[in-house]
Amino acid sequence: xxxxIDPREERxxxxxxxxxxxxxxxxxVSSVFQPGWWILxxxxxxxxxxxxxxxxxxxxAASADMPRSRGRGSARGSGxxxxxxxxxxxxxxxxxxxxAGAAAxxxxxxxxxxxxxxxxxxxxxxxxxxSLLSEIAPVRRGAAIRSYxxxxxxxxxxxxxxxxxxxxxxxxxxxx
Amino acid sequence: xxxxLTLQVQLVLQALLRDPxxxxxxxxxxxxxxxxxxxxxxxxxxxxxxxxxxxxxxDIDPRAEKRPARRYYRLTAGGAVQASAALQAxxxxxxxxxxxxxxxxxxx
Numbered sequence: 001x002x003x004x005i006d007p008r009e010e011r012x013x014x015x016x017x018x019x020x021x022x023x024x025x026x027x028x029v030s031s032v033f034q035p036g037w038w039i040l041x042x043x044x045x046x047x048x049x050x051x052x053x054x055x056x057x058x059x060x061a062a063s064a065d066m067p068r069s070r071g072r073g074s075a076r077g078s079g080x081x082x083x084x085x086x087x088x089x090x091x092x093x094x095x096x097x098x099x100a101g102a103a104a105x106x107x108x109x110x111x112x113x114x115x116x117x118x119x120x121x122x123x124x125x126x127x128x129x130x131s132l133l134s135e136i137a138p139v140r141r142g143a144a145i146r147s148y149x150x151x152x153x154x155x156x157x158x159x160x161x162x163x164x165x166x167x168x169x170x171x172x173x174x175x176x
Numbered sequence: 177x178x179x180x181l182t183l184q185v186q187l188v189l190q191a192l193l194r195d196p197x198x199x200x201x202x203x204x205x206x207x208x209x210x211x212x213x214x215x216x217x218x219x220x221x222x223x224x225x226x227x228x229x230x231x232x233x234x235d236i237d238p239r240a241e242k243r244p245a246r247r248y249y250r251l252t253a254g255g256a257v258q259a260s261a262a263l264q265a266x267x268x269x270x271x272x273x274x275x276x277x278x279x280x281x282x283x284x
Contacts, residue, residue, distance in 0.1 A: 124247075125217070131244040132202045132213050144206075147214030155218050162225070 024057040106145045113152045121159040125152075179226050181266045184211055188219050189259045192229065192249070196256040201234070201246035220249055228255030 027050060110129055114122035129148050136144050179185065187209040192200065205220070206213045223229040230252050234245040251259060
């Protein structure tokens, strides 16, 4: 099953990522295209400040996507109905080895990668990966996830080619 | 597009051909072939698109079973015939090459 994700928390994270990205992007673009910008100029001290700011905003953007620690109050860890076998987050089988955080992170990467594929193909790929990963031995789970991620780009390309061919066969849609 | 019979494809076909009417799910296939699940999945998908394999979602209540539904794969009637023919053909060139080597010591 898909890990239960609080939509409000997701929205907050999304906004955080977007803000950090816009902030760092603005700093970088402004410094590149306007050398005389007030923060930078020729003073090396300002450049150090700029570099530190960029690193900090990138870190904020990256950490916004990291899985939360296994706190009891965490939105993703609570409210899970099925317990064992209910995915790599929360109280799934990974808890045996204390790997919930890492597994949850990889899980999110799988979900993200599935969006590279056409909708139905991505949904099926993810559902099948989820089904398999919930049953595989915890020691083999990491390698299995890696194998899914390694083959995903080629699969995504193949799926898109197939989808485009299918659409080409169908021809242009007629209104009405 | 013709199906390329790589070693991995052959392993999957062999596993499915052991009992052509039996349905197998991804993990079972991966254990039987020794392939990683991520490697076996695109192969199964390709076989399905070629019409050699049919698949279906298991009809269960995931909450009652405490696990997600499995996707089961089995060879179609035509697929079983084509798969065994393809596997035989894949084995043949090696046999021929070995025979030629044994007879004439190669072409060099």
